[in-house]
Amino acid sequence: MKLNERSLAFYATCDSPADNAGFLYKRGERHTAYHRRWFVLKGNMLFYFEERESREPVGVIVLEGCTVELCDSAEEFAFAIRFGGAKSRTYVLAAESQAAMESWVKSLSRASFDYMRLVVRELEKQLEEMRWGLAGGCRGSPSSWKPKPLGLERSPERLPALPTVLPKENSCAVWNNTPGANRLPDTSGCGGHDGEGNPRPPPLPPRRRASSSESGSAGAAAAENPSTFCRLHEWYGQEVARLRQVWLERLRGPG
Amino acid sequence: MRYNERELLSLARQPAEKAAEILMRVPKKGSVLKKRLVKLVVNFLFYFRTDEAEPIGALLLEHCRITKEEENVFSISFIEEPERKYCFECDSKEQCQEWIEALKRASYEFMRRSLIFYRNEIQKMTGKDPLEQYGISEEARFQLGTHKQ
Numbered sequence: 287m288k289l290n291e292r293s294l295a296f297y298a299t300c301d302s303p304a305d306n307a308g309f310l311y312k313r314g315e316r317h318t319a320y321h322r323r324w325f326v327l328k329g330n331m332l333f334y335f336e337e338r339e340s341r342e343p344v345g346v347i348v349l350e351g352c353t354v355e356l357c358d359s360a361e362e363f364a365f366a367i368r369f370g371g372a373k374s375r376t377y378v379l380a381a382e383s384q385a386a387m388e389s390w391v392k393s394l395s396r397a398s399f400d401y402m403r404l405v406v407r408e409l410e411k412q413l414e415e416m417r418w419g420l421a422g423g424c425r426g427s428p429s430s431w432k433p434k435p436l437g438l439e440r441s442p443e444r445l446p447a448l449p450t451v452l453p454k455e456n457s458c459a460v461w462n463n464t465p466g467a468n469r470l471p472d473t474s475g476c477g478g479h480d481g482e483g484n485p486r487p488p489p490l491p492p493r494r495r496a497s498s499s500e501s502g503s504a505g506a507a508a509a510e511n512p513s514t515f516c517r518l519h520e521w522y523g524q525e526v527a528r529l530r531q532v533w534l535e536r537l538r539g540p541g
Numbered sequence: 542m543r544y545n546e547r548e549l550l551s552l553a554r555q556p557a558e559k560a561a562e563i564l565m566r567v568p569k570k571g572s573v574l575k576k577r578l579v580k581l582v583v584n585f586l587f588y589f590r591t592d593e594a595e596p597i598g599a600l601l602l603e604h605c606r607i608t609k610e611e612e613n614v615f616s617i618s619f620i621e622e623p624e625r626k627y628c629f630e631c632d633s634k635e636q637c638q639e640w641i642e643a644l645k646r647a648s649y650e651f652m653r654r655s656l657i658f659y660r661n662e663i664q665k666m667t668g669k670d671p672l673e674q675y676g677i678s679e680e681a682r683f684q685l686g687t688h689k690q
Binding site for chain 2: 287288289290291292293294295296297300302328329330331342343344345346347348350351352369370371373374375396398399400402403405406409410412413416
């Protein structure tokens with residue numbers, strides 16, 4: 287299979303910041319000797335160079351779908367990058383210190399595109415929820431989503447693409463910035479969120495969502511807060527007016 | 542450059558963000574438009590002969606430029622070699638536009654920028670770092686201002 291190797295080499299060596307870089311020992315495929323190589327992690331691509339100053343990588347490991355584990359090896363600070371297939375090769379690497387090993391294991395296990403996509407979607411969702419005016423102290427955003435280790439759970443469904451347009455600023459949703467009014471959801475307990483990449487359901491009107499959230503306590507606050515109600519009333523009212531306008535124009539017909 | 546071909550082939554068999562039969566031309570002298578099954582999976586664009594299970598090739602979509610060429614045609618080129626273009630002729634201008642939008646968003650670097658944007662916005666609104674609860678706020682990949690466009 288052809289690969290755009292020149293572009294890959296460029297990506298590896300260009301000045302875009304690396305997510306991790308350093309010397310690691312890499313165990314050979316056929317011979318078990320370890321070779322010291324300069325590794326550079328960018329996105330979901332782990333490049334390795336003969337030397338730190340080399341102009342081109344010797345190779346690259348595409349990390350999508352891998353799991354990273356500590357390794358039982360004679361070599362100290364060893365860890366392994368494993369893939370799921372039957373005949374897949376396992377890459378055994380060794381760091382030069384405990385700290386380096388931990389740093390690599392951490393960054394490699396979160397290097398996949400899928401993982402990044404989940405985090406982005408989660409934040410996007412949080413931001414949308416905030417902008418829809420849940421200022422009244424709803425603490426119920428479902429986000430006990432925990433980062434999953436790579437490779438253990440891949441969503442088998444098609445993942446919807448990220449929207450091209452970032453959530454629009456609603457002209458009348460004024461974000462309440464008083465301290466204490468907004469608390470980030472905590473990770474304990476509240477379990478509703480699907481981090482698997484299933485298509486996001488359309489956002490519920492705040493009233494309903496607040497009352498159906500598992501933490502529960504926010505519903506009353508949102509419903510009773512008069513400024514929240516006024517904003518929602520105005521916002522929905524504007525939408526209704528717009529829709530009515532479109533409908534009337536259609537009735538009149540072209541020309 | 543060595544790479545883990547087996548895993549890349551396995552990736553090519555995963556469900557795609559987007560897939561279609563499109564006429565494609567590679568930037569090689571004398572090459573012509575050929576019908577290919579084109580499949581977008583994470584930040585790779587795989588292309589297959591329409592009756593084959595294994596891709597002919599794969600393009601890593603980092604540091605690339607997606608350009609609308611003619612009515613139904615778009616191209617992919619890479620910033621270090623902007624003249625070398627992979628051309629794609631779609632069935633309609635809608636299909637063309639959809640692919641352009643999907644490919645522009647398909648890179649890891651694009652997602653990183655989105656993440657930094659959302660993190661920043663949420664932090665401005667709430668005063669708190671939304672990544673902290675996931676234990677990843679210190680990672681270099683998510684830092685504000687350290688990544689160039």
